[in-house]
Amino acid sequence: MTMQQIKFYQTGTFTVGNRLLDADQRSVQANMERTNSLNSGHRACQGCGEALGARYAIDAAMRASNNQVIACNATGCLEVFSTPYPETSWQIPWIHSLFGNAAAVATGVAAAMKVKGRKDVRIIAQGGDGGTTDIGFGCLSGMFERNDDVLYICYDNQAYMNTGVQRSSATPPAARTATTMAIGAEPGNAFGQGKNLPLIAMAHGIPYVATASVAYLRDLEAKVSRAMTVRGARYIHILVPCPLGWGAAPHDTIKLARLAVETGLFPLFEAEHGEVTSSTKIRRRVPVEDYLKPQKRFAHLFGKTPAVSTLAHIQETADRNIRKYGLLEKHD
Amino acid sequence: MLKQTEGSHAIAECVALCRPEVICAYPITPQTHIVEGLGEMVKAGDLKHCEFINVESEFAALSVAIGASAAGARTYTATASQGLLFMAEAVYNAAGLGLPIVMTIGNRAIGAPINIWNDHTDSMSMRDAGWIQLYAETNQEAADLHIQAFRLAEELSMPVMVCVDGFILTHAYERLDIPTQEQVDAYLPPFEPRQVLDTNEPVSIGAMVGPEAFMEVRYLAHHKQMRALELIPRLSAEFRQVFGRDSGGLMRTYRAEDAETIVVALGSVNGTIKDVIDELRDEGCAIGAAAIISFRPFPSEALHELLSHAKRLVVIEKSLAVGIGGIVSHNLRMVLSGISLHAYTVVAGLGGRAITKASLRSLFERALRDELEPLTFLDLNQAAVNRELEREKAQRRSGPSAENILRDLAGGAL
Ligand SMILES: Cc1ncc(C[n+]2csc(CCOP(=O)(O)OP(=O)(O)O)c2C)c(N)n1
Ligand code: SF4
Ligand SMILES: [Mg+2]
Numbered sequence: 001m002t003m004q005q006i007k008f009y010q011t012g013t014f015t016v017g018n019r020l021l022d023a024d025q026r027s028v029q030a031n032m033e034r035t036n037s038l039n040s041g042h043r044a045c046q047g048c049g050e051a052l053g054a055r056y057a058i059d060a061a062m063r064a065s066n067n068q069v070i071a072c073n074a075t076g077c078l079e080v081f082s083t084p085y086p087e088t089s090w091q092i093p094w095i096h097s098l099f100g101n102a103a104a105v106a107t108g109v110a111a112a113m114k115v116k117g118r119k120d121v122r123i124i125a126q127g128g129d130g131g132t133t134d135i136g137f138g139c140l141s142g143m144f145e146r147n148d149d150v151l152y153i154c155y156d157n158q159a160y161m162n163t164g165v166q167r168s169s170a171t172p173p174a175a176r177t178a179t180t181m182a183i184g185a186e187p188g189n190a191f192g193q194g195k196n197l198p199l200i201a202m203a204h205g206i207p208y209v210a211t212a213s214v215a216y217l218r219d220l221e222a223k224v225s226r227a228m229t230v231r232g233a234r235y236i237h238i239l240v241p242c243p244l245g246w247g248a249a250p251h252d253t254i255k256l257a258r259l260a261v262e263t264g265l266f267p268l269f270e271a272e273h274g275e276v277t278s279s280t281k282i283r284r285r286v287p288v289e290d291y292l293k294p295q296k297r298f299a300h301l302f303g304k305t306p307a308v309s310t311l312a313h314i315q316e317t318a319d320r321n322i323r324k325y326g327l328l329e330k331h332d
Numbered sequence: 333m334l335k336q337t338e339g340s341h342a343i344a345e346c347v348a349l350c351r352p353e354v355i356c357a358y359p360i361t362p363q364t365h366i367v368e369g370l371g372e373m374v375k376a377g378d379l380k381h382c383e384f385i386n387v388e389s390e391f392a393a394l395s396v397a398i399g400a401s402a403a404g405a406r407t408y409t410a411t412a413s414q415g416l417l418f419m420a421e422a423v424y425n426a427a428g429l430g431l432p433i434v435m436t437i438g439n440r441a442i443g444a445p446i447n448i449w450n451d452h453t454d455s456m457s458m459r460d461a462g463w464i465q466l467y468a469e470t471n472q473e474a475a476d477l478h479i480q481a482f483r484l485a486e487e488l489s490m491p492v493m494v495c496v497d498g499f500i501l502t503h504a505y506e507r508l509d510i511p512t513q514e515q516v517d518a519y520l521p522p523f524e525p526r527q528v529l530d531t532n533e534p535v536s537i538g539a540m541v542g543p544e545a546f547m548e549v550r551y552l553a554h555h556k557q558m559r560a561l562e563l564i565p566r567l568s569a570e571f572r573q574v575f576g577r578d579s580g581g582l583m584r585t586y587r588a589e590d591a592e593t594i595v596v597a598l599g600s601v602n603g604t605i606k607d608v609i610d611e612l613r614d615e616g617c618a619i620g621a622a623a624i625i626s627f628r629p630f631p632s633e634a635l636h637e638l639l640s641h642a643k644r645l646v647v648i649e650k651s652l653a654v655g656i657g658g659i660v661s662h663n664l665r666m667v668l669s670g671i672s673l674h675a676y677t678v679v680a681g682l683g684g685r686a687i688t689k690a691s692l693r694s695l696f697e698r699a700l701r702d703e704l705e706p707l708t709f710l711d712l713n714q715a716a717v718n719r720e721l722e723r724e725k726a727q728r729r730s731g732p733s734a735e736n737i738l739r740d741l742a743g744g745a746l
Contacts, residue, residue: 068531072399073538080540088536093529095402096538097425101395104387108354108399108407109529111383115353115405121531139395142388 028060028221035062035091037069042089044081047250049240049257050155052214054078054126057153057238058092060221064228065122070113072106074127074136075099077162077242078155100135102127103143106150114149122228123149129156129170133197144204147232151224154197154235157242165245169195172265173317174310175297177245182300191313201235202274208234209271214241215257219268219280226270239266247296259291264318267325279325288314333510339471339501342508343436343494344369346475348379349516350434350482352408353523354400356385356393360415361448362498363438367410390415394422394435401431402537404528406482409433412498413440413454420458427462427553429538430526432485432492434478435463439599439650440498441683445734449684450498451650452598456659462553464492464560465628466580467598471501472508473625476579479511480567482520487563488556489526495627497600499684511575519574557629564626582631584623585638587613591620593644593700596635598624598660601648601680601687608692617700624660636667645675646699648687648710652679657707674702680710716740 028034037058044051061069073079073096082089083096097105106125113121125143127136132154143150159177160166166179173191176182180189201209208230212220220238227234241248241256248256260266261280265288268280289311292298301307322328337345344366347355355374357367371386373379383400387393393409401407411419416437426433437455441447455465464484468474474496481492496502527535541549561582568580578584586606588594595605602623612619622638624631639645645668647661656662658677668675676699681687691711698704716737723730730736 070403070529070531083536083539085539085541085545088539090536091534093531093534094536095399095529096536097395097398097429098421101391101398101422104392104395105399105402107385107387107392108356108396108401108405109403110399111354111385111396112400112403112405112407115381115383138389139392142392145388146385 027217028063029056029217034059035067037062037090037092038082039089039091041087042082043084044077045242045244045250047243047253048077048081049214049242049253050078050128050157051081052253053155053220053238053240056214056217056220057224057236058124060224061122061124061151061228062092064225066120068121070094070109070121070123072097072102072109072123072125074102074125074131075162076128076131077157078126078128080162099131101139102131102136103150103152104139106152107143107146107148110149122151124151124153126153126155128161129154129158130160130168132156133169133195141204144201144206144233144235147206149231149233151227151234151236154237155240156237157240157245159242159245161242161245169193170197174301174307174314176300177297187300188298198235198237198271202271204233205274206233206235207231207273210236211266211268212236212238213257213261213266213268214238215254215261216268216280223270245297247299248294252294256291256294259286262286263288263291264322264327265291265314267321267327269325276325279327281329282322282327283329285322285328288318333512334507335510336505336507337510338365338503338505339474339496340365340438340503341369342471342475342510343478343496344373345510346478346516347408347434348373349511349513350408350479350520351406351522352382353405354383354385354397354407356387356396356400356409358387358390358393358411358415360390360412361438362440362450362502363410363412363415363436365502366436366438370408390419391422394419394426394433397433397435398422398426398429398431401426401433401525402429402529404523404525404530406486406523407433408435410436410438412438413442413448416454416458417442420461423458423461423463426491430489432482432489432523432525434481434485434492434494436478437493437495438498438502439495447683448498450500451682451684452495453651453682455493455495456651458493459628459659462490463628464488464490464557464626465495466492466626467495467624468497468501469584469600469602469623469625471504471506472577473579474501475508475510476571476575476577479516479519480571480580483567484560484563486523488560490556490560495599500600509577515574519571560626560629561631561633580625582626582634584625586621586623588620588622588638590618592618592642593620593646593696594639594642595619595621595646595648595696596624596660596664597621597648598627599650601650604687604689604692605648608689608696611693612696619696619700627660627663630663630666632667635664636671639668639673640671642673644699644702645673646678646696646704647676648678648680648692650681652682676704676706676708678704678708678710685711
């Protein structure tokens with residue numbers, strides 16, 4: 001009898017292997033029938049969290065809508081790496097107009113579908129953090145305020161990556177970028193600045209807001225699926241590590257995305273009509289150093305003389321998030 | 333149906349008769365009455381199957397229009413002045429994507445100094461964005477051009493701007509003929525887009541194009557406008573068949589057949605020009621005019637033909653290319669190749685300054701005697717300018733010119 005040796009891999013620290021689950025409980029990505037909406041062959045860097053996030057999110061949206069999705073993309077890495085003419089990785093109807101108008105273009109597509117009576121077609125707008133929190137913010141806020149029937153997904157890699165890693169209003173404090181150099185008295189990005197877009201989205205009172213991470217596939221898929229059951233303006237903010245911009249190893253993308261959550265720096269939660277309805281508990285809390293150290297954009301914090309007070313400052317942010325969103329499991 | 337109505341409202345009624353499916357609106361004087369009129373029709377249920385969206389900026393207005401048009405909806409918006417500049421990036425984008433959006437420009441000056449009155453600086457700033465640009469002479473033509481614009485846009489897959497002089501036309505009440513729904517339906521077939529966002533046939537629109545193909549894409553945009561040179565007169569002729577009147581076309585001449593002097597202008601000022609020409613003709617002067625209706629595409633051949641027998645060209649333009657002079661006249665230079673004549677550029681009516689018959693008459697008289705400078709600023713208050721120049725010479729920190737001149741005028745110094 002011939003024997004074939006099979007290796008079993010544990011995928012991630014706390015995930016249950018898909019093959020051990022019933023078919024209907026498996027993730028969208030585990031299904032051979034998944035749509036591969038963002039197909040292979042695109043030109044993203046190795047280990048690109050944005051490519052991963054977009055594929056996870058759009059495939060989940062496709063499953064939740066019976067494959068009736070139109071996407072409107074802002075300028076940025078996702079747009080550039082997926083479509084240099086005459087190739088395209090998109091298996092869905094997809095339009096790119098400008099850097100700052102994805103939300104408005106989506107409003108227009110949604111209006112066209114409404115007037116044509118195509119209630120079944122669902123509209124997604126997507127962009128990077130720069131296209132979302134900075135230049136596209138006006139259009140995004142307008143779309144939220146009108147409660148247009150659009151799901152906006154922000155792929156947050158915490159800088160303008162496509163133009164060579166410049167600071168955006170989503171760049172975290174102390175991070176080195178091409179425009180927040182790791183020099184001077186306070187190297188890297190300044191403290192006390194930046195926008196928290198999920199909270200701003202909630203302030204519009206829109207029906208659904210969530211944060212997600214590429215390290216938590218099921219959670220991400222569940223949130224996209226949940227968003228697709230709702231009509232009106234919805235917002236999902238996904239943390240997507242960028243190996244190039246963060247100065248991290250391509251194989252560490254998932255690890256870093258998970259550490260961002262486990263430190264408390266990137267809380268995972270859902271909100272409806274402006275109120276937080278759930279948050280994902282941290283099962284193994286880790287100090288912020290564990291997350292920051294593998295990233296060259298924070299290397300200046302760990303020289304011969306570690307930047308103790310800066311690290312403490314970042315740790316305070318994480319601790320505040322943990323308190324604010326109730327991220328630790330209560331053991332009574 | 334004949335009725336006494338405001339230019340803006342007539343435009344709104346004609347746009348509504350074109351059965352638009354998505355209209356996006358953002359307020360700016362002097363185009364507000366148009367979108368208000370349309371909004372009212374949608375809200376009252378008179379304009380059915382139409383989404384009216386109040387957006388947060390002009391940039392969003394045209395971006396919403398881009399999305400709606402790419403998804404196959406007949407789409408309309410309107411703006412003016414600062415609003416057109418605020419949407420500039422989307423103006424080029426809509427053209428690049430080949431989306432047949434129709435947009436009214438209620439022509440208005442651009443600040444600073446902020447000014448709400450009419451000139452052509454706004455639409456002229458977008459003349460090379462890839463849109464077709466039509467300039468209406470009268471309110472009847474403004475209304476009619478919108479019906480032709482949808483047809484033109486959709487046949488070519490290219491956006492069209494209908495430029496209408498702010499206040500002079502937009503806010504003027506007069507007797508206008510509003511067509512019937514049957515007439516418009518007979519002229520304008522339903523919108524069948526060339527390329528559309530459709531879940532059954534997924535396409536990627538707006539992909540990146542590198543040096544290997546970009547030139548060709550741009551050339552094709554130009555080529556399409558050259559085709560519009562043939563289409564615009566044909567659509568105007570068809571319009572005549574259905575609606576029984578002349579409107580549109582590339583340009584319209586007036587008493588130009590044997591004219592030695594040709595006056596060229598865009599928009600409503602042509603009415604005043606024609607009155608003055610009538611007077612001068614009565615006195616035996618060989619003077620005529622040409623109103624350019626289609627500024628993009630530019631009717632080069634027709635203008636070349638017209639000017640090849642003329643001795644003088646007087647261009648009256650409501651815009652200023654700071655640092656060189658005229659924009660329209662600059663474009664006309666291209667068609668003057670091989671023609672020898674005296675060409676005069678007259679910048680007139682900036683920021684709403686009235687262009688009177690008296691001023692035009694004395695201007696044309698000087699032109700007929702070849703006493704005009706190559707570049708003239710009609711009715712410029714030279715004393716006010718000189719005073720300000722003196723002030724600037726005397727004092728380095730002489731203050732803001734606009735405010736200084738206003739103070740002089742109010743104080744009766746001039
Ligand atoms: C109006 C305008 N300004 C600037 C740019 C240049 N630009 C293109 S992509 C980009 C960065 C995109 O950053 P982000 O939105 O965070 O997406 P990422 O590339 O990081 O995924 C910038 C600045 C542009 N295309 N348009
Ligand atoms: S630069 Fe970053 S976001 Fe852009 S493709 Fe590379 S890894 Fe992805
Ligand atoms: Mg980014």
